[in-house]
Amino acid sequence: MTSSSRLAHGRPVPDLVTELPGPRARAHVEYDHDWTSPSLPRAYPLVPVRGEGLTIEDIDGNLLLDFAAGIAVNSTGHSHPLVVEAIERQARELQHYSASDFYLPIYPQVCQAIAEITPIAGGDRPRVYLGNSGTEVVEAALKLARHATGRPYIVGFLGGFHGRTYGSVSLTASKAKYHAGFGPLLPGVFHAPFGRVEDLRWFDEVLFRHLVPANEVAAIVVEPIQGEGGYVVPEPGFLPGLRDLCDRHGILLVADEVQSGAGRTGTMWACEQWHVRPDILLTAKGIGSGLPIGAMVARRDLLEQWGPGAHGSTYGGNPIACAATLVTIDLLRDGLVANARTRGAQAMPVLRQLATRHPGIVIDVRGRGLMIGVEFDTPERAEAVQWAAFRRGLLVLECGRSAVRISPPLVVTEEELATGLRLFGQAVDEAAGAKDESRLEGEAAQAGAFGEVEAAI
Ligand code: PLP
Numbered sequence: 001m002t003s004s005s006r007l008a009h010g011r012p013v014p015d016l017v018t019e020l021p022g023p024r025a026r027a028h029v030e031y032d033h034d035w036t037s038p039s040l041p042r043a044y045p046l047v048p049v050r051g052e053g054l055t056i057e058d059i060d061g062n063l064l065l066d067f068a069a070g071i072a073v074n075s076t077g078h079s080h081p082l083v084v085e086a087i088e089r090q091a092r093e094l095q096h097y098s099a100s101d102f103y104l105p106i107y108p109q110v111c112q113a114i115a116e117i118t119p120i121a122g123g124d125r126p127r128v129y130l131g132n133s134g135t136e137v138v139e140a141a142l143k144l145a146r147h148a149t150g151r152p153y154i155v156g157f158l159g160g161f162h163g164r165t166y167g168s169v170s171l172t173a174s175k176a177k178y179h180a181g182f183g184p185l186l187p188g189v190f191h192a193p194f195g196r197v198e199d200l201r202w203f204d205e206v207l208f209r210h211l212v213p214a215n216e217v218a219a220i221v222v223e224p225i226q227g228e229g230g231y232v233v234p235e236p237g238f239l240p241g242l243r244d245l246c247d248r249h250g251i252l253l254v255a256d257e258v259q260s261g262a263g264r265t266g267t268m269w270a271c272e273q274w275h276v277r278p279d280i281l282l283t284a285k286g287i288g289s290g291l292p293i294g295a296m297v298a299r300r301d302l303l304e305q306w307g308p309g310a311h312g313s314t315y316g317g318n319p320i321a322c323a324a325t326l327v328t329i330d331l332l333r334d335g336l337v338a339n340a341r342t343r344g345a346q347a348m349p350v351l352r353q354l355a356t357r358h359p360g361i362v363i364d365v366r367g368r369g370l371m372i373g374v375e376f377d378t379p380e381r382a383e384a385v386q387w388a389a390f391r392r393g394l395l396v397l398e399c400g401r402s403a404v405r406i407s408p409p410l411v412v413t414e415e416e417l418a419t420g421l422r423l424f425g426q427a428v429d430e431a432a433g434a435k436d437e438s439r440l441e442g443e444a445a446q447a448g449a450f451g452e453v454e455a456a457i
Helices: 023-035 081-093 106-116 134-149 166-171 197-211 238-249 270-274 319-357 379-391 414-433 437-448
Strands: 048-052 055-058 063-066 127-131 153-157 189-192 217-222 252-256 280-283 294-298 362-368 371-376 397-399 403-406
Touching: 063 414, 081 319, 106 127, 106 294, 106 319, 127 134, 134 153, 134 166, 134 217, 134 252, 134 280, 134 294, 189 197, 197 238, 217 238, 238 252, 238 270, 319 362, 319 371, 319 414, 371 379, 379 397, 379 403, 379 414
Parallel strands: 153 189, 153 217, 217 252, 252 280
Antiparallel strands: 048 055, 055 063, 127 294, 280 294, 362 371, 371 403, 397 403
């Protein structure tokens, strides 16, 4: 059991004082459903009101242990004191002035700080564009790739997720439902198979032979480790092979590290694990500790092809988000990236034991650092594990077809990790005991009664 001071006051974490969801959570879910867009997928009925480190307090006063981090976002934990202090200080100084039209002092500082931790192809220092989210910097990269190369076509990967605005959703191919009813999508986007070195033959044998010439492809956009598509780690030669392919054909390699970046995999960027330098790297989520920010880090010669007005945003690089980002980068460099590596090494053998304990039910355990996916035999089983974990006070989130992701804040301690893994193991035991499919479906339906259960992004 773990305890965290401001919220817990000596209570263990998790500590459940009501059934989950509690009465106030149930009432809140009802209220929410009356007013909010039904497009929000909602994984399960968690109503968080406070957070500290790994601890979430819900609306009923339950303390929960967070292994989901607000969809792999809260890298520095909830309300890290240094992040809070930076936000407060900046809010007192200046809350907004658009960096699109004026010169915000903190904006280039963040660009420099991100550029200095990001290995980009070519010898020059990269330059950086700031947006407010992952999808915004994916859009920026699509525009830059077409503009800088003069080529029309873009390639993404089956299983990839890049966001929900028109360009990024066109590139997304993790689940068909993201496209349902929205066609026609952005023209000129193709999807390649992901992950195996032999899949790279698709480019020469299918794309370039039958569909479009290589010299008309502007960019290949890849998640070095797929996120929403299932926490899928490619074979070791895959990313280096892609880099070679891009070099051969003058195609830009864009690494979407919105989920895999900012230290989560135990290196600052996942692509560093294969010594691959992209031409453009995208980050968001963990880089701002939960404040809305995204960054496109690009080869200087590419970005310098954009003239004034080519791209911009009223809020991108908002000073408060920038202040949180500067502190986050310091914290990542000063220990959190290393902690992700150490804690990942602690988690892997424990999770792999689950596969030994439940053969045929736990199908695969994969990942790097604190980006770990556990694949189950069926989507219903993954659903049941997620629900059983929630009812024990452990927050995890599904991904892919039948996987559950383990993505705690990077500040997780050895003890907190051990507690979470023990609870996760119990949740798997419970879901594995549910041999009969109708019981599994019952569990999933119970979770679904509070909204659509299929978690996303
Ligand atoms: N790219 C990747 C790899 C993501 O995982 C996500 C979101 O999960 C996005 C882009 C979109 O980011 P956002 O939700 O901030 O728009």
